[in-house]
Amino acid sequence: MANMSLKKNEMPSQDPMVRNRNFQEVALGYTEEQAIDEATRCLNCKHHPCVAGCPVEIDIPDFIMKTAEGKFEEAYQIICQDSSLPAVCGRVCPQESQCEAVCVRGIKGEPVGIGRLERFVADWHIANAQDEPVRCPENGRKVAIIGSGPAGLTCAGSLARMGYAVTVFEALHTAGGVLVYGIPEFRLPKDIVQKEIDALIELGVEVRTNMVIGRSITVDELLNEHGYEAVFIGSGAGLPMFMKIPGENLKGVYSANEYLTRVNLMKAYLPESATPIKKSKKVAVVGGGNVAMDAARCAKRLGAEEVYIIYRRSEEELPAREEEVHHAMEEGIIFKLLNNPVRILGDDKLNVTGIECLEMALGEPDESGRRRPVPVEGSEWTLDLDTVIMAIGTSPNPLIKATTEGLDTEKWGGIIAEDPSGQTSRAHVYAGGDAVTGAATVILAMGAGKCAARAIDEELSGMKSCAEKNNINI
Numbered sequence: 001m002a003n004m005s006l007k008k009n010e011m012p013s014q015d016p017m018v019r020n021r022n023f024q025e026v027a028l029g030y031t032e033e034q035a036i037d038e039a040t041r042c043l044n045c046k047h048h049p050c051v052a053g054c055p056v057e058i059d060i061p062d063f064i065m066k067t068a069e070g071k072f073e074e075a076y077q078i079i080c081q082d083s084s085l086p087a088v089c090g091r092v093c094p095q096e097s098q099c100e101a102v103c104v105r106g107i108k109g110e111p112v113g114i115g116r117l118e119r120f121v122a123d124w125h126i127a128n129a130q131d132e133p134v135r136c137p138e139n140g141r142k143v144a145i146i147g148s149g150p151a152g153l154t155c156a157g158s159l160a161r162m163g164y165a166v167t168v169f170e171a172l173h174t175a176g177g178v179l180v181y182g183i184p185e186f187r188l189p190k191d192i193v194q195k196e197i198d199a200l201i202e203l204g205v206e207v208r209t210n211m212v213i214g215r216s217i218t219v220d221e222l223l224n225e226h227g228y229e230a231v232f233i234g235s236g237a238g239l240p241m242f243m244k245i246p247g248e249n250l251k252g253v254y255s256a257n258e259y260l261t262r263v264n265l266m267k268a269y270l271p272e273s274a275t276p277i278k279k280s281k282k283v284a285v286v287g288g289g290n291v292a293m294d295a296a297r298c299a300k301r302l303g304a305e306e307v308y309i310i311y312r313r314s315e316e317e318l319p320a321r322e323e324e325v326h327h328a329m330e331e332g333i334i335f336k337l338l339n340n341p342v343r344i345l346g347d348d349k350l351n352v353t354g355i356e357c358l359e360m361a362l363g364e365p366d367e368s369g370r371r372r373p374v375p376v377e378g379s380e381w382t383l384d385l386d387t388v389i390m391a392i393g394t395s396p397n398p399l400i401k402a403t404t405e406g407l408d409t410e411k412w413g414g415i416i417a418e419d420p421s422g423q424t425s426r427a428h429v430y431a432g433g434d435a436v437t438g439a440a441t442v443i444l445a446m447g448a449g450k451c452a453a454r455a456i457d458e459e460l461s462g463m464k465s466c467a468e469k470n471n472i473n474i
Helices: 032-039 060-068 072-080 086-092 114-128 150-160 190-202 219-224 256-265 290-301 322-330 442-460 464-468
Strands: 142-146 165-169 206-208 230-233 253-255 282-286 306-311 334-337 339-346 352-365 371-375 381-384 387-390 429-431
Touching: 032 060, 032 114, 060 072, 060 114, 072 086, 072 114, 086 114, 086 190, 086 442, 114 190, 142 150, 150 165, 150 190, 150 230, 150 442, 190 206, 219 230, 230 442, 253 256, 256 290, 256 387, 282 290, 282 381, 290 306, 290 322, 290 387, 306 339, 352 387, 429 442
Parallel strands: 142 165, 142 230, 165 206, 230 429, 253 387, 282 306, 282 387, 306 334
Antiparallel strands: 339 352, 352 371, 352 381
16 A cells, blocks of 8 residues: 655664764664655656666666565665665665656655665665575676776676676775765765675676776776776776865865775774874865765764864755755754855964855856855955865876877866767777766766666677677666
8 A cells, every 4th residue: 555645754863963973874774664664655657757867777666666565685686687786876876866856756745765765675685685696607708997986886797797707997905986985984884885896796796906007007908918808997086176275285284085085995083093184173174065075074073173164155056965964964064155265374383273265145157057156355254273174076087098098088187988888089998987077976977887888788799699688687
């Protein structure tokens, strides 16, 4: 019987004033009863708009129907036909602007909690499944994947399910890309990421860490000397940007990339960490995206007494997920909106002592459609601080471009690739995710990885002979 409640089942979570001092996961997940109850809110409507709203085209109504019936493993397997990282996506995918945004139930109430249900069935599988994944018969062809973030892992998993021998090359000592170095433990536990990676390894994917493409080995060498017939570049966008204002070279100024990598990958929050981070009292994070929220919430958990978000537009224009903004506010993060830094202040020992800002007003819309912030004359003010974290964006590392013959890139560094195939200007080389688009979402990177896998298969073997022959939904 359909559940016609206008509201989702609430997600159980830690108390804000408890969780802002620990790195345990904020959201605790649905119980079986809550998941079944939420799943019965789905009307299984005729046109399935939620599927069209999903970048990887998961059969959402079907997996929800199985969840409503209590057939959780079957629900998980339906998701896995299209997604290599369901436990990750259930936690960090912006469903509110994608599948849930077009849910029919959202017309007169809240949409079905699709992301919460995806997380539930993925976690249920991890906790209860016994059977090992069935490997596809090998087709004798080799593909190299550069980067083990969401784009690379998705491409790798999709190709492995079609019988390709896939090797993933990761520059860091741990696989996972932005999933391990960028997203905090309290949003995405690293053991969850590792279990998703382990599942791909069980499918036959080889993961090689400490491999810096362009230094350890080049794309040209992979193709010409090591027998790989295609290469997918999913190396992300890890080069931090700065505002180029006075004081950015002071001690106590971090890029969000460095700060989050120290916290998430190097475990700087642990007392015994070999790479500790500064014990700050007052912190300002410049930016308004998910990365800024992550950095601010980490600073709070590391013991900072006051943590500020400084963003030049209003709350309505904040690019971060609404849920992340809400959680940050609950945890005591202070928002200084419609303000823009113009100078970072320091003492004679080059330590950060404060930040000078200008108040802003919203003018006419810019090329993105958002109203352009303009400074308010004579509105300068200062804030006493000891740490500043810049979270204003990232760009792709130029190393791969510089060491790969015939690979065209945009002026800002992104690799030029055809949409949706990911084919680059270099034959047999594909690219997708943040390396092409600049910093974006995990699910969009996954969609790019999936599309590139399809294109690689079409080039090397033809969809009919591999994907369709093995009944792979890719």
